[in-house]
Amino acid sequence: MLKIFNTLTKKKEKVQFSYSKIINIYVCGVTVYDLCHIGHARTFLVFDIIKRYLEYLGYKTCYVRNITDIDDKIIYTANRNNESIDVLVKRMIKHMHKDFLCLNLQDPDYEPKVTRCMQDIISFIEILLKKNFAYIADNKDILFSIKQYNSYGILSRRKKLCCLHDTVSYDDSIYNESNDFVLWKHSINKSDPHWISPWGPGRPGWHIECSAIINKFFKNGVNIHGGGIDLLFPHHENELAQLKSIKSSFSIKFWIHVGMVIINNHKMSKSLSNTVFIRDLLHKYDPEVIRFYILSTHYRHPLVFREKNLNASQNILKKIYVSLLYHNIQCTHTNDQKKLRNTFKEKFFSAMNDDFNTPKACLILQKLSQYINKIKKSRDILLYNSLSKDLIFFGNVLGLLNHDPKNFLRSFTNKMSRSQINIVEKLVRMRDSYRNNKKWNLADMIRKKLLKLGVTIKDGNERSTYKFIYKN
Ligand SMILES: [Zn+2]
Structure with a gap:
């Protein structure tokens, strides 16, 4: 029987889903402001395996993975590149899909973009306001009131950010002493990207996106919710607080978190310039090699990239x-x-x-x-x-x-790099010349050397032919 480690209970629990019902899976997707890196590859590959395995066990699944196509980093990058947000986002989504296709990741059943779910987000915030879980701040931003939600911290066992380095986006920044977080960010400048809401022009905070999308697709709860471990606090804690606030019976059965990728003893980050992009790996390795490598470390452990x-x-x-x-x-x-x-x-x-x-x-x-x-x-x-x-x-x-x-093995002999093939060819021609001059010992020495390189020789009258052999 399948057992899954549940971050909520910190235990491995038996999976007792009903075969007659669809297993709902939600995974926090990519914020599309740059190319996808090995951290993305790892997280989404793990959920690819989870989905494949559940289906192997006979379950039917519905997998939703959102795309965050509006946030501070996107706005900043588009401005820096002197291009529109739309152009940047479309390009990055195209690259993301190409990378994921190469990695043989199965497509999610739904891949909603945040900007296409604006009405769902606004309706969600309206309910939170009505139920007093949210309030309008002096600067017209709408914030979630943590003190109104008694179970805050139940998932991550944390209630507060430790320091500013703990933040992953504007929305996490400590707004006031109670650590309330942004649901709707009021637009100050007309030029800021914004959507019309009952509270004036603005755009949603990061955490509310996922909760509103989950509520849109999975009204009756989620069987599996996942993402990278860096999302556990505050993102997932906030998501859960929002969902439970509008419907206390809302259930997320399993929370699954994927470990970080560590490079040179550091967490991979843009500021350390140690990002490994999927695209660069795909230039050097077959996608199955990348998959096998990632799966060789347990998904909950950190993956030390070497x-x-x-x-x-x-x-x-x-x-x-x-x-x-x-x-x-x-x-x-x-x-x-x-x-x-x-x-x-x-x-x-x-x-x-x-x-x-x-x-x-x-x-x-x-x-x-x-x-x-x-x-x-x-x-x-x-x-x-x-x-x-x-x-x-x-x-x-x-x-x-x-x-x-x-074909798989041949691709390596082809990839055996042009320079290695050049060396092999040089040795073969050198051996031809020894044979033609009846220097049998030297010719034999080269034959043995070629064999060590995985190359066999078939002698012709003047020239020999060669082929690569596959070694066990
Ligand atoms: Zn999320």
Whole structure:
């Protein structure tokens, strides 16, 4: 049975959703003012796995991920670039979709933009005002009154921001001593982007966006709400306070938070210029390599980003694909060996059922692939095919092993960099010249060197041809 760690209770809890009902999932999406980075990749990849896995278990899901297309950072960046907010936002959404598509992230069922939900946000604030959970401040901003909501802090076990560095947006900035936060920011200048409301022109605060969107799509509550751990306080605490204030029975069953990405001992941040963009990683690595690398750390732990670990993941994935090289998809005859196959199956799914323990699940893929290599040597073709099918199936649950093994491995020989291929070619031609001059010892020495590089030689009359071999 699936167990998920719930931030609200700080415990792993059994999932007891009803199969006849749709599982509602809401994840806080991207603020589109820049390209998406590895932190985004990690968060959304984790929820991609969660959604895939729930569907594998037979649940139907409805996944909503918003797009924040208006906020301080967007306004600042558009002004700095001397372009309109609309142009900036459209470009960034296009890049985001391209990156996510490359990473093989399944699309959410709905991807509402904040600016398209303005009426829902305004109606939500109206209810909060009516119920006295909100008030109009002297400067005409509308604030949420924390003292009116007794359970504030129930999710994060926090009530106050520690310092200004704790803030992630204007909306979190300490407004007054009671830490009340902005629901509606009154427009001072006519040139500011604004929407008409009963309280004059303005724009919404960040926290109210998500609550209003959740309420719009999931009137009866949410089964899973997630995001990065940096959103836990104050963003998610505020979201919960708002939702509970308009409907005390509103339920969010599981809160799931994904750990941070750490680079050079620091949290990734623009001010430290240590941001790793998805696009740059995709230039260097196959998307499955990035996926395998991210899944090799448990989602609740911090991911310490090191390129050498990414390369190590690449090597592991290559070995897994090598074990599948001679797998015959068409072959319908399989060697049952139920006991053996069930052992791997049980291990894989018990790892996934234990709060999506993907590092363990990835290790099972490796172990199974090593076992397949042994079977390959014993030439038990039926068992080899059965186990290969299982390996591909497990991989697919994690969004992996979707490539044809030959094509996947060939892409590395092509990618084996032009300079490496140049070296190989030089050695082959040098060996040709030794052979033509009957310097057999030297020619043989180069043949051995090429073999070490994973290259085999076929001798012709004057010139030899070569090919790359896949090593286990
Ligand atoms: Zn949110």
